[in-house]
Amino acid sequence: MFNGLFGAKKTQVISGQEVKAMLDAKEKFLLFDVRTPEEYAGGHIEHSISLPLQVITASVGKYARSKDAKIALYIARAAHALQEPQAP
Numbered sequence: 001m002f003n004g005l006f007g008a009k010k011t012q013v014i015s016g017q018e019v020k021a022m023l024d025a026k027e028k029f030l031l032f033d034v035r036t037p038e039e040y041a042g043g044h045i046e047h048s049i050s051l052p053l054q055v056i057t058a059s060v061g062k063y064a065r066s067k068d069a070k071i072a073l074y075i076a077r078a079a080h081a082l083q084e085p086q087a088p
Helices: 016-024 039-040 053-061 076-082
Strands: 032-035 072-073
Touching: 016 072
Parallel strands: 032 072
Antiparallel strands: none
């Protein structure tokens, strides 16, 4: 689905756990939340950028300073995988 997105030569699908490991390692990458603004307002990963899928291809250049920038997109299922368990 995302092959060739933003002119990328290489697209890779990674898990929510892999994104969490990247965040924990303080790896430099852009994390776009492509859910609706309402979903983003209901909770999101810290430092993620709200950029709904409908507008992402037109707007990513505003954030990525290089064509080689590492970019991660996440949807609702990935966001749930990264949330800390809540105490009962």
